[in-house]
Amino acid sequence: VVARSHAQGNAPDNKNSSAGVISGKVSTRDGEVMPNARVSVGRASGGSSSQVLRVDNNGHFETQPLEPGLYFISVFAPGYTTDTNQPSTLPPYYRPGDISSFTLIKGGVITGTVKNGNGDAIVAIPVRAIRVKDKEGKQLQFSSSYRDGLTDDRGVYRLYGLPAGTYLVSAGGPSRPGFSPAGPSAYETYVPTYAPSATRDTAMEIPLNNGDEVTADVQFREERGHVISGAIAGATKYEVGSQSWGVGISLFDLRSHADVANASANSTNNFAFALYGVPDGEYELYASQGSASGNAIASSAKQIKVQGADITGISVALALAASIEGRVVFENDPKAACGKRRASTMLETLVYARRYESARTAKDAATGDVPYVFRNSLRQAIPDAKGIFTVKNLQPGTYRIDPREPASGWYVKSITVGPAARPVSVARDGVTIKSGEPASGITIAIAEGASQLRGRITVGEGQSLSSDVRLYLVPFEREAAENVLRFYEARPETNGKFTVDNINPGKYFIIAKAAEQNEYGIAKSIRFDAAFRAKVLQDTQALKREIALKPCEQTFDYELPLTAPTSP
Missing domain, CATH: 2.60.40.1120 (Carboxypeptidase-like, regulatory domain)
Structure with a gap:
């Protein structure tokens, strides 16, 4: 790909x-x-x-x-x-x-040679380009191997089609499942060597622009890694035809925020596993097993510290994952009649469940069992023809329900839980679930009559639009300040053009300003970050730029000046 x-x-x-x-x-x-x-x-x-x-x-x-x-x-x-x-x-x-x-x-290209300490070419050693920063130099929340390859008979590798960003290049170490065309290599048990001849902590960072070609040679250190081994408890032995569902095991480096080793286990070896080529460090180990029904069983995060020796005898227990269940209902409005309801409307609706956990909260013992990669995660479901949906395979924690309408003309009116006579809104605070337990009774109401706003953010002469700029719509009425479904945001294109669709009609304040980032380097969400939402609301009320949107109204060519940043 x-x-x-x-x-x-x-x-x-x-x-x-x-x-x-x-x-x-x-x-x-x-x-x-x-x-x-x-x-x-x-x-x-x-x-x-x-x-x-x-x-x-x-x-x-x-x-x-x-x-x-x-x-x-x-x-x-x-x-x-x-x-x-x-x-x-x-x-x-x-x-x-x-x-x-x-x-x-x-895309960009990174090429080079891999040689040993004697200067001899190393043939068929796996080489990876690991993207650690985006094209603007911002640290990525998770660094990942963007392209894998093998050296040829001259010890030369060439990794191409790379998006702009900053990379590390490594040679050797465990292969990623499905990414090594020749299967496991002869260098599985070695610690990866990073260009030019370093550990990950001292690796050379390689800036790469679209269309560029840069060279990064590697002198392989030939350093043996450690082994982490153990067995999976609670795995299921499936016997459905010839289909077999093994257990996937991942080792996550807590310092570099990257998977460093993967393994699989199945019933033929009593679900035993081993991870090779592991350097000293602090890690999380977690595992999961899928099924034909789509319901997974998964482990909590097991903290592991490797320091100078192998680690054996680890037991990883699997348990049923949690889920969120509910239904979507559509409310037609004969007066509006812009929803373009079709028989496939339900099948074209998405329901996202977003889990968010601050870095501070993640350090608490109560939440440390959730693997780092899932602490801020997103899963989706598509309702059936009757509107019933189930978001499966969730870690314990609090999730915000984030629906996506099937088309223009519709907007999310409410997200509630409980009986129809006394529903309780969960749009702002979300739904909290425990391990293995379903949260049910969620009702998402999608109403007809949504507005759409299109336009362009303008900047002063000689200025350019930064990629962190966002457009925000917040409700004009003070009594609507707690209704997060009346808050909207959009990221403009590089030329400043923007589209905000599926807007609940009404009166709004509007502003274009630089977004704020959370501790993970991700732009804060105006719907899910209460403190940030209050700040934007305060800024818009001070600016007093208003816009009124009627049911089904489509506004084009709206020009919005960029607001200069204010002191915190």
Whole structure:
């Protein structure tokens, strides 16, 4: 996979006259056709019914007829990538009838040689490019191996199609499952060596722009790592035809925030596992096992400190994951009539469950059992035709329910729990779940009559728009200050253009300003961060820039000046 499209979600170019297909065009930023591009289209709800298409000589593609619902589209082209700085942080989904365009960018290249201490070339050693910062130099919450490869018979490697950012390059160490074409290498038990010949702490950082080619040679240190071994308790031995569900085990480095080793275990070896090539350090070990039903069993985080010796005899217990269950209801408004309700409306609606935990809270013993990678996580569900949804495989904690409407003209009116006679809003504070227990009775009401606002954020002459700028809409009425569903935000494109869709009609304050980041380096959410929400509300009330949006109203070409930052 070279690239996945991250065009703005819910914003296809227009509708296809062949309502049962998705079509589009793939090109470069300069408008050149990509005749070697491939397009993969699959259902957002999962399953194996994906279509892989080749674009024609004009860069166009069109699927075979599709069932109603939501679909993802991935675009593949050797050496190319997509813009990682897009307005939406959520993956886009498409519906039958959509026509969309995809722009690919020439990726960067990191190449070099891997040699031993005698200067001899090392053949078939795995090499990885690990992205640690984005293209603006901001530290990523999780660093991950973006591209893997092997050296050739000259000891030369070449990793291409890399998005702009800052990288580390490592050689040797455990292979990632599914990423080593030749299977486990002869260097599985060695600690990875980072360019030029360093540990991760002292590794050379490699800035890379789109289209650049840089060289990073590695002198392999030939340092043996340690072994962490043990067994899984509570795993299930499935006997459904020839399908087997093993247990996946991951070792997470708490300092570098990266998976450093992976393993699998199954019933043939009594669910025993071993992780090789582990350097000294502090880690979290966690495991999970899927099933044909989609319900997983998972472990809590096990803290492990490796210091000069192997660690054996570890027992990792699996238990049923938690879930959030509920239903979506649509409220039609004959006066508004802009919701364009279709028979597939339910199947085109998304329900996200977002877990957020501050770094301070994460240090508490009560929450330390949740693996770091899941402390701030997102899972989704698609309702069935009757509106029933289940968000599966959740870690314990508090989740905010974050629905996505099926189309323009609809807005989320309320998120409640409890009987219809006395519902309690959970939009602001979320839903708290315990390990293995379902939270049920959630009702999401989506109403007709939403407004849409499009326009452009303007800056002074000679100024440019920073990527951290956001547009915020907050309710004008003071009594609505606690209704988080009346707060909206949007990230503009690089040219300042923005779209805010699915707005509850009414009167708002509006502002464009630099976003604030939380301790993980992620922009604070105006709906989920109470202190930040109060600050933006105060700023907008002081600015007094108002906008009134009527039911079903679509406002275009709205110009909004960027507000200068204020002192904290």
